[in-house]
Amino acid sequence: MQVMRSKLRMVGAGLVDSLSIAAGYLPIAFSFGVAAVQAGLPPSIAVLVSFLVYAGASQFLLISLLASGAGMWTALPTVMLMNARHVLYGPALVPGLSAPPQVRSPLQSFGLTDEVFATAMSKMPSVAPAAREYWLLGLQVGAYVAWVGGTLIGVVLVGEVSQWPDAVRDGLAFVLPALFCALLLETGVRRWWLPIGVAAVTAALLGLYLANYNALVLAILAGALAHAVWGKADA
Numbered sequence: 001m002q003v004m005r006s007k008l009r010m011v012g013a014g015l016v017d018s019l020s021i022a023a024g025y026l027p028i029a030f031s032f033g034v035a036a037v038q039a040g041l042p043p044s045i046a047v048l049v050s051f052l053v054y055a056g057a058s059q060f061l062l063i064s065l066l067a068s069g070a071g072m073w074t075a076l077p078t079v080m081l082m083n084a085r086h087v088l089y090g091p092a093l094v095p096g097l098s099a100p101p102q103v104r105s106p107l108q109s110f111g112l113t114d115e116v117f118a119t120a121m122s123k124m125p126s127v128a129p130a131a132r133e134y135w136l137l138g139l140q141v142g143a144y145v146a147w148v149g150g151t152l153i154g155v156v157l158v159g160e161v162s163q164w165p166d167a168v169r170d171g172l173a174f175v176l177p178a179l180f181c182a183l184l185l186e187t188g189v190r191r192w193w194l195p196i197g198v199a200a201v202t203a204a205l206l207g208l209y210l211a212n213y214n215a216l217v218l219a220i221l222a223g224a225l226a227h228a229v230w231g232k233a234d235a
Contacts, residue, residue, distance in 0.1 A: 010131040014138020022146030033154020039067040043155035050151035111140025199223030
């Protein structure tokens with residue numbers, strides 16, 4: 001009984017730490033629910049996509065492809081390719097977890113979104129090693145419930161959105177960048193000043209000549225390369 005209570009406390013601590021992620025996920029998932037229904041998906045399917053896919057921005061891409069007439073054989077590989085970066089998240093976190101694992105890996109891997117990974121990397125070192133897996137599970141559960149719940153609210157209130165002020169509707173589009181900025185501040189901007197600076201300058205310059213999404217991808221690569229080269233040199 002004592003062991004069970006200890007595990008529940010670890011999960012509870014993760015749930016508390018997930019509140020910052022949940023605050024960002026709720027409006028984003030709400031926007032997805034609204035967009036999915038407006039694109040022609042039945043409300044139940046929209047919620048099911050969040051429940052099973054749970055892929056953030058990729059879900060917006062998925063409904064855009066489906067709404068434009070692309071078939072599943074086009075949409076699914078595109079979404080999978082967009083999410084290929086998640087393959088790297090698990091190996092990056094495993095060294096900080098206990099061995100042998102106390103929680104089955106499929107449960108841990110399903111909940112590793114960008115924001116969960118960023119929060120885990122920044123906060124997990126301050127968690128006791130024996131508590132980290134259950135803390136991470138709580139962090140993932142809190143984020144997941146917020147995402148599915150936000151989608152559910154979106155499909156229920158989709159008819160009310162047209163009556164909202166334009167400023168509120170426009171603000172929903174900025175929630176995702178704002179969430180990433182908040183997570184970046186939590187990790188410490190000074191620690192990552194070099195890749196951030198290189199990525200920002202690269203994005204600003206390339207944005208003058210390329211489409212924004214292409215400039216963003218190249219800026220990310222430039223920032224990562226700068227950290228890999230000069231970061232090791234500083235070490």
